[in-house]
Structure formats: C-alpha cells, structure tokens
Amino acid sequence: xxxxxxxxxxxxxxxxxxxxxxxxxxxxxxxxxxxxxxxxxxxxxxxxxxxxxxxxxxxxxxxxxxxxxxxxxxxxxxxxxxxxxxxxxxxxxxxxxxxxxxxxxxxxxxxxxxxxxxxxxxxxxxxxxxxxxxxxxxxxxxxxxxxxxxxxxxxxxxxxxxxxxxxxxxxxxxxxxxxxxxxxxxxxxxxxxxxxxxxxxxxxxxxxxxxxxxxxxxxxxxxxxxxxxxxxxxxxxxxxxxxxxxxxxxxxxxxxxxxxxxxxxxxxxxxxxxxxxxxx
Ligand SMILES: [Zn+2]
Numbered sequence: 001x002x003x004x005x006x007x008x009x010x011x012x013x014x015x016x017x018x019x020x021x022x023x024x025x026x027x028x029x030x031x032x033x034x035x036x037x038x039x040x041x042x043x044x045x046x047x048x049x050x051x052x053x054x055x056x057x058x059x060x061x062x063x064x065x066x067x068x069x070x071x072x073x074x075x076x077x078x079x080x081x082x083x084x085x086x087x088x089x090x091x092x093x094x095x096x097x098x099x100x101x102x103x104x105x106x107x108x109x110x111x112x113x114x115x116x117x118x119x120x121x122x123x124x125x126x127x128x129x130x131x132x133x134x135x136x137x138x139x140x141x142x143x144x145x146x147x148x149x150x151x152x153x154x155x156x157x158x159x160x161x162x163x164x165x166x167x168x169x170x171x172x173x174x175x176x177x178x179x180x181x182x183x184x185x186x187x188x189x190x191x192x193x194x195x196x197x198x199x200x201x202x203x204x205x206x207x208x209x210x211x212x213x214x215x216x217x218x219x220x221x222x223x224x225x226x227x228x229x230x231x232x233x234x235x236x237x238x239x240x241x242x243x244x245x246x247x248x249x250x251x252x253x254x255x256x257x258x259x260x261x262x263x264x265x266x267x268x269x270x271x272x273x274x275x276x277x278x279x280x
Pocket of ligand 1: 122
C-alpha cells in the first residue's frame with residue numbers, strides 16, 4: 001500500500017528549517033510536479049541546488065523527510081511551472097524507476113500544498129494566517145484560531161457471503177473497475193457504524209461481524225481510508241442505490257477482476273480475499 005515504503009522511512013515530524021543544497025524539492029502546480037532532469041532516466045525529485053535561480057526566489061515550505069533527507073514544497077503558478085521545460089508528472093501517476101516512496105511523497109505533498117493554498121486567511125475574522133513556529137499548523141494572530149490539516153476518514157467494506165465477495169460498479173462511468181463499497185464517515189459516527197450505514201445505503205444489506213483489516217492515507221481527498229471485512233446478517237436481495245451505483249454482484253475468488261492492482265487499500269483487501277487470508 002501507499003505507506004509501505006520499507007526500507008525507507010517517512011518522518012512527518014514538523015520542524016522550522018530552510019533548505020540546504022541536498023534537500024529535495026517538490027515543485028508543484030495544480031496536480032503536477034517536476035522531476036529532476038539530471039537524474040534521468042531514474043525519475044527523482046530535484047534537489048535544491050539544481051533549481052533554476054529564477055524559481056529560488058519563491059518561498060519554500062518544509063514538508064517532511066524521507067530517510068533524513070528534507071523535502072520542501074515550492075508552489076508555482078502554471079505559467080512559470082511550464083516555462084521550466086522539465087519533465088512533469090501528475091501526482092497520481094506511477095513513475096517507472098522512481099523510488100518506492102514517490103507515490104506517498106507526491107500525494108501527501110500535494111495534500112499539504114492544497115491545504116496551504118486554501119488556508120491563507122482566518123475563517124473566523126479574515127486576518128492573514130501565519131505558520132506556527134512549533135507545529136504543522138496555521139495561526140491567526142488576531143483571534144488566536146489554530147488550523148490543522150484536515151483528515152477525513154473513509155470506510156471501505158468487503159462484504160463476504162458463502163465464499164463470495166460483494167463488489168459494486170459506480171454509475172459514474174469514469175470509474176471503470178468493480179470496487180468495494182466505500183464512503184466518508186459522517187459526524188457523530190464510529191467507523192463501524194459508518195460501515196454498516198454505507199452498506200445499507202448502497203446495497204440494502206445489513207452487515208454483521210465487522211472486522212478491521214487495515215488503513216491507508218490518501219491525501220488527494222484529505223482522507224484516511226480504513227478497511228473492514230464483514231458478513232451479512234441475513235440473506236436478502238440487493239437493493240441498489242441507483243444514483244451512485246450501476247451494479248453490485250457477488251464474485252468468487254476465481255471470478256474476481258485483476259484490473260485494480262494499484263497498491264490501494266481496496267486492492268489489498270481484494271487480494272486478501274482472493275488468497276483466503278481473511279477469516280470471516
Ligand atoms: Zn482570526
């Protein structure tokens with residue numbers, strides 16, 4: 001999964017620091033980031049020393065470290081970003097030959113970029129927000145409000161019945177593969193309650209034996225995805241939520257599609273069912 005970058009270490013402790021020549025820089029603009037031209041063909045982030053002088057005048061923000069190498073964010077507007085003429089990639093692309101930490105770094109750096117971009121002013125009084133000197137937070141000096149990065153939990157539910165896994169197909173045709181039932185946790189809910197509600201809403205089934213499987217950060221929707229396996233309380237027909245889903249069906253391990261092999265939590269849960277690694 002995204003966070004599985006062994007033997008590398010992701011250190012998200014916040015420190016106030018400035019880049020050195022060896023620091024890596026996530027040069028970012030609207031969903032795309034730059035790869036270092038000098039490290040080709042192995043895709044890699046540029047280090048601070050190799051940045052063109054004209055963009056070193058822009059401010060950089062410390063993000064986190066990989067293996068004690070600091071990574072900084074440098075946000076650029078689109079015109080300057082494209083004028084550099086370096087290879088750029090969407091943050092969701094799997095980059096051939098990139099370090100195993102690249103997807104986690106790219107998605108989490110993009111998450112923080114969006115957070116900084118969208119939190120320039122205090123939502124209570126309208127005053128400019130400033131960076132905290134002690135933690136990853138933004139502060140209003142006028143009314144003392146403190147803003148932290150938002151993390152919105154998601155539940156993903158693998159419903160199993162008589163050796164078959166329930167998978168659904170979204171009505172939104174841009175999402176092609178069959179996937180597991182999933183949704184955001186709502187206010188006042190536990191993860192287990194959210195899992196029960198989502199399955200009932202989407203396919204009309206009541207679930208039992210809800211068991212935690214694992215979790216995965218997913219910064220592009222400010223999310224923390226949590227995965228659960230469950231059985232059904234009693235046999236009843238599937239009743240689709242037609243505004244969201246086009247289909248829902250039961251798959252045996254041999255019938256399961258292979259098209260979702262993307263390192264996601266959903267893919268890990270499907271593979272666990274395929275290889276009978278779960279005990280529901
Ligand atoms: Zn304020």
